Amino acid sequence: MRIDASVRFGPNTFAVLGGPCAVESREQLLVTARAVADAGAVMLRGGAYKPRTSPHSFQGLGERGLELLVEASRATGLPVVTEVLDVRQVELVASYADVLQIGARNMYNTPLLAAVGELGLPVLLKRSFAATVRELIAAAEYIAVRGNTRIVLCERGIRTFESSTRNTLDVAAIPVLKRETHLPVIVDPSHAAGRADLVAPLALAALAAGADGLIVEVHPNPAEARSDAEQSQSFAQFDAMMLQLATVAAALHRPMVPLHEEARVLPIAAPRRARAACAGSV
Ligand code: PEP
Ligand code: MN
Numbered sequence: 001m002r003i004d005a006s007v008r009f010g011p012n013t014f015a016v017l018g019g020p021c022a023v024e025s026r027e028q029l030l031v032t033a034r035a036v037a038d039a040g041a042v043m044l045r046g047g048a049y050k051p052r053t054s055p056h057s058f059q060g061l062g063e064r065g066l067e068l069l070v071e072a073s074r075a076t077g078l079p080v081v082t083e084v085l086d087v088r089q090v091e092l093v094a095s096y097a098d099v100l101q102i103g104a105r106n107m108y109n110t111p112l113l114a115a116v117g118e119l120g121l122p123v124l125l126k127r128s129f130a131a132t133v134r135e136l137i138a139a140a141e142y143i144a145v146r147g148n149t150r151i152v153l154c155e156r157g158i159r160t161f162e163s164s165t166r167n168t169l170d171v172a173a174i175p176v177l178k179r180e181t182h183l184p185v186i187v188d189p190s191h192a193a194g195r196a197d198l199v200a201p202l203a204l205a206a207l208a209a210g211a212d213g214l215i216v217e218v219h220p221n222p223a224e225a226r227s228d229a230e231q232s233q234s235f236a237q238f239d240a241m242m243l244q245l246a247t248v249a250a251a252l253h254r255p256m257v258p259l260h261e262e263a264r265v266l267p268i269a270a271p272r273r274a275r276a277a278c279a280g281s282v
Contacts, residue, residue, distance in 0.1 A: 001065045007042050007079060007151055008257050009184035015213035015257040017081060017186070019045035019239060021228035022058060023065035031220050033072035035235040039242045040255050043099070044069065044078040045215055049085045050227055051105045058226040066096035073098070080250040081124055082216070090115045097121065104128045104156055104191070107139050117146025124215070126154040126188065133173050137181060152184045153177055154215060157192030157204075166194020166231065169202050174209040185210075190231045199233055200241040207248055213257070216241075 009015050018036035023029050023046040033044050042249065048065025050058065059193040061068070069080045079098035084090055094100060099122045106112055107128035118122050123143055127136045140151050155174060157167025169192035177185045189202035203214050219232040233241065242256075249256050 007075055009186070009230075010212035012254050013180070013212070013257045014207055014245065014254050015043070015186070015211065015247065016041045016216040016242065017043040017045050018218045020219050020225065021190075021217045022047045022049075022060050022194045022226055023068050024061070024226050026068055026071070027219055029068050029072045030075060032218055033076045033078060035220070036218055036238060037076040037078050039235075039239045040246070040256055041078065041216075041242075044072055044076065044080050045079060045082070045217070046072075046080070047083050047101075047227075049083060049089060049093070049104050051083070051085055051225065052274075063092065066093065068170075070096050076105050084116065085109050090119070094119055094121055099152075102126060102139075106163045107131055107136065110142055113142035114146055117143040117148045119148055119152075121148075122150035122152065123148065124152045124154055124186075126156050127158070127170075127173070129157065129159040129167055131158075132244075133170075133176050133180070135179070136173075140181070142181060152186055153181070154186050154188055154210075155192075155211075156188035165192065165198065167192050169193070169205070169206055171209050174206060174211050177208055181230050184212040186213040186215055188215045190215075190228065190233070194231050196222060196231055196233050196237055199231065200237070200244060203241055204248055205246060207245055207252070207254070214245075 018041035020032050046069055048060050050060035073080045081099035081101050082097045083103050084093040085102040100116050101124045104126045157169050160168040163170050174185055187206035189199045193199050193202050216237045217232045221231055222232040222234055225232045246256055
């Protein structure tokens with residue numbers, strides 16, 4: 001049984017999702033879930049099925065990882081977002097997750113987009129590292145035309161000639177997406193930066209540019225992380241970033257979304273508006 005997954009994304013608020021890149025163990029996940037919840041995150045992230053560049057890298061714990069996510073969710077009250085890699089996994093992942101993540105590598109996977117479009121679960125759709133904004137919106141349309149308009153868009157950095165960061169955060173995509181759709185837009189500063197020390201500055205830029213929230217990778221011992229170690233924040237880094245964000249959010253009159261108050265009131269996206277906006281944008 002999943003918990004009530006209602007988390008509000010915008011307008012005029014800011015929601016932070018946090019957790020490890022990958023679920024690695026019960027202890028790692030539970031301690032991280034508690035840390036991000038205490039710091040003010042409103043949703044737990046964690047990959048059970050990992051899309052790794054190399055087949056020799058850790059591929060995730062699979063269904064055991066999903067079980068641990070549900071346990072961490074129950075322990076903290078945080079709903080869970082986790083990635084679905086393949087059409088054949090949709091049913092299984094959907095039976096555990098509160099929000100389904102479509103990763104950058106799968107943004108063009110139209111059968112997968114259609115499959116999650118058939119469900120009632122919200123979808124976190126990440127921009128591919130080589131996709132234009134228009135292509136991201138078209139991918140969202142693939143989900144929406146099947147009837148599922150509870151879509152959150154995510155800018156996570158695009159591939160450019162710049163090599164000082166893993167990707168280049170396309171800050172302009174935030175206001176462009178907000179203008180061209182009525183869908184919530186969040187930013188993943190972890191994959192954009194590829195370096196833990198750059199996550200907070202990019203997060204602050206995302207807030208200032210109008211993003212509705214963030215998804216951030218956090219690990220109890222980043223050096224030991226089995227995936228994305230360099231970009232994973234420690235608990236102390238996450239706490240410090242959350243304090244900075246709260247200050248800027250208050251100055252912008254866009255308070256951080258609390259978990260158990262108004263957060264419960266609204267679904268993840270306003271379906272009618274989202275459908276109209278999405279349909280009108282392509
Ligand atoms: C992730 O969120 O861990 C991930 C693999 O992200 P992306 O699909 O943006 O690379
Ligand atoms: Mn990752």
